[in-house]
Amino acid sequence: MSYANSKIPESAQSGVHEGLAERVARHAAAPFRKPYADYNRTALAESLHGWNGRDPVILDAGCGVGHSTIQLARENPGHWVIGVDQSADRLARRKPYPEALLPTNMVLVRADLVDYWRLLCDAGVRLERHYILYPNPWPKIGHLGRRWHAHPVFPYLPRLGGRLECRTNWQVYIEEFATALELLQGCRVKWQTFHAERPISPFERKYRDSGQTLYRLTIDFDPASAAGAADPFFPPTHGTGND
Numbered sequence: 001m002s003y004a005n006s007k008i009p010e011s012a013q014s015g016v017h018e019g020l021a022e023r024v025a026r027h028a029a030a031p032f033r034k035p036y037a038d039y040n041r042t043a044l045a046e047s048l049h050g051w052n053g054r055d056p057v058i059l060d061a062g063c064g065v066g067h068s069t070i071q072l073a074r075e076n077p078g079h080w081v082i083g084v085d086q087s088a089d090r091l092a093r094r095k096p097y098p099e100a101l102l103p104t105n106m107v108l109v110r111a112d113l114v115d116y117w118r119l120l121c122d123a124g125v126r127l128e129r130h131y132i133l134y135p136n137p138w139p140k141i142g143h144l145g146r147r148w149h150a151h152p153v154f155p156y157l158p159r160l161g162g163r164l165e166c167r168t169n170w171q172v173y174i175e176e177f178a179t180a181l182e183l184l185q186g187c188r189v190k191w192q193t194f195h196a197e198r199p200i201s202p203f204e205r206k207y208r209d210s211g212q213t214l215y216r217l218t219i220d221f222d223p224a225s226a227a228g229a230a231d232p233f234f235p236p237t238h239g240t241g242n243d
């Protein structure tokens with residue numbers, strides 16, 4: 001497959017899955033008790049080792065090769081930026097950034113987010129910003145439970161606080177993500193299309209260069225802020241979404 005020829009996820013599903021609301025309610029009602037794997041405990045410790053305990057924390061969840069983590073760290077000095085991915089292979093591909101050129105306010109760790117998110121909650125860490133950039137869409141109808149918003153770990157995300165942002169190239173994913181947040185938080189969550197002028201990650205670049213529509217939503221879990229408020233620095237460029 002040539003580079004700028006990436007496909008939008010193909011699915012028999014054209015709207016929000018009919019089983020989503022029941023899943024979200026079930027997961028919100030019962031604690032998720034899956035035991036933690038030791039390597040994820042180690043990853044949590046590694047990810048907080050270089051943090052001074054005071055700087056605001058940004059999490060790049062599912063960071064892939066870590067280019068977005070590096071960009072966030074460069075743009076946010078005075079913040080501690082953590083990139084987490086389950087794939088050691090992807091994390092090792094952060095080249096062409098040799099170790100010596102990496103910003104010092106970031107760390108990349110290999111962990112399963114299913115454990116890492118909960119461990120971060122247990123450790124009492126609050127995020128300032130939280131990115132889930134182009135998560136695996138799992139477009140088959142029967143794979144609903146693998147999408148983050150239908151996973152038992154999802155209710156832990158609001159507990160981490162801060163401003164969560166999700167980006168995807170599949171409209172159904174952003175609609176479902178927004179719906180799940182609305183069910184959990186009891187407030188309206190808006191999503192929008194946008195143009196990635198300066199792509200933040202390799203997947204964003206690839207989808208943009210393939211001419212695909214990109215979707216994003218943000219929600220502020222800080223109770224003092226309005227949830228899902230419009231971001232004046234990132235207005236929708238296609239004028240669509242769920243307004």
Ligand SMILES: C[S@@+](CC[C@H](N)C(=O)[O-])C[C@H]1O[C@@H](n2cnc3c(N)ncnc32)[C@H](O)[C@@H]1O
Binds near residue numbers: 063084086202
């Ligand atoms: C489609 S890629 C997107 C990578 C990157 N965010 C980007 O935009 O270029 C999704 C990433 O999520 C990671 N991922 C999927 N499930 C995960 C899990 N349970 N824990 C940690 N990372 C996971 C995959 O390894 C993969 O790198």
